[in-house]
Amino acid sequence: MKTSFLSEIGRRTEEPPISWLMSLRLSHPRVISLAAGFTDQETLPHTETLALLEDIFHDIPRAKAALQYGSTQGDLELRDLTTRRIHTADAGKSAKKLPEVYSPGRMILSHGSQQSLYLVCEALCDPGDIVLVEDPTYFVFLAIAQSRGIDCRGIPLTSEGPDLASLEAKLEGLKRTGEIKRVKMLYLVSYFQNPSSITASLEKKAAAMKLVKKYERAAGHPIFVLEDAAYRELRFSGQDVPSLLTVPGAADRLIYSGTFSKPFASGIRVGFSLLPEPLLTTCLRLKGNHDFGTSHILQQILSRAISTGVYDKHLELLHDRYRAKAAVMGTALVEHMPASCQWPEPHGGLYFWVSLPETTQAGRTSPFFKAALKADVFYVPGELCYADDPTREKPHHEMRVSFGGASIGDIAEGVKRLGAVAKKMCR
């Protein structure tokens, strides 16, 4: 296909791995997909959503507002409800008057949190700029970076968040080469990380933020931290961890993003972000050009769901459901995978991150992946979750398996099939 007439970004943008995974599913209809980060199919809140819509449409001014354009920033009622939820999670109790950091005026509602991630990259980074990401990280974020010509560099993860010694060594190295001037942001998926399921401790993420700030003088500009809390509300065991918004003085360098997709319904594409100036104004201008506002009716559904308690009730149901599904997947992994494979136990989110022996390649072109497809099961090859960082080798021996979208029966059967492949191929 001739592409020379396309824009620079049009020519540069490769097929995102998410499109490849989706087309794989369509071309293999019998396959059990443990790849998709879909939400649980059986518990999707269809009767609740129908009742919410009826509520909205029986109130004529509300109905007309829902069917009209909203604002670029998003519905004030939903921004107010959302910032209150974040504050309550962080403070452990609700407050009448929110601290300024949680002000609805600092929030943008977006088309999924994916749009927030895109807007931030668009507002902050030129081609050649550097974003530090976790090793591994959310692969669709890497696709945004690829498209926009952003250079991502990986920081290894520990069981409590980014490895601080490696982060410091990376920043020092970038300072030595002069590339620090291109470092714009550190991207952290801090709750039940996609793909590793690790939740960063407040101490680790605060220390990472402090460390990055130390290099601002050498960079000659602010270096932001994007805390992606997409899975925060999906905790099914243990205690919530406060976000970076609770760290004094952090707010002017922090972008906090989250979503209603995972905790309610992924078809209701509404996400949110809290941003400092000048990013807030810049992202609003960019969003004005993207769509001048997220679907108003979807925002109204969520406002009603939260204010009537339907949202929290559904969340409780989801916690029980994911706890049960994670247990089925965990048991099946123990039963079927060879003893040489390892994974951390998730306490929330949607994923198990399985490491095969380092000598076993499980990437998208590997015999392992092909054998799994032949056995009618597939997963996200872990290699997709690593940035193309020239300073280290990418691992190829990991896979992300999700208990989100698959039924309980398919989870057990899918892991059994994967286990059979692994027993043959793990060296």
Ligand SMILES: Cc1ncc(COP(=O)(O)O)c(C=O)c1O
């Ligand atoms: C870490 C992370 N961030 C953001 C998103 C975007 O989700 P949404 O656009 O549905 O809010 C996802 C989706 O899987 C994700 O895993």
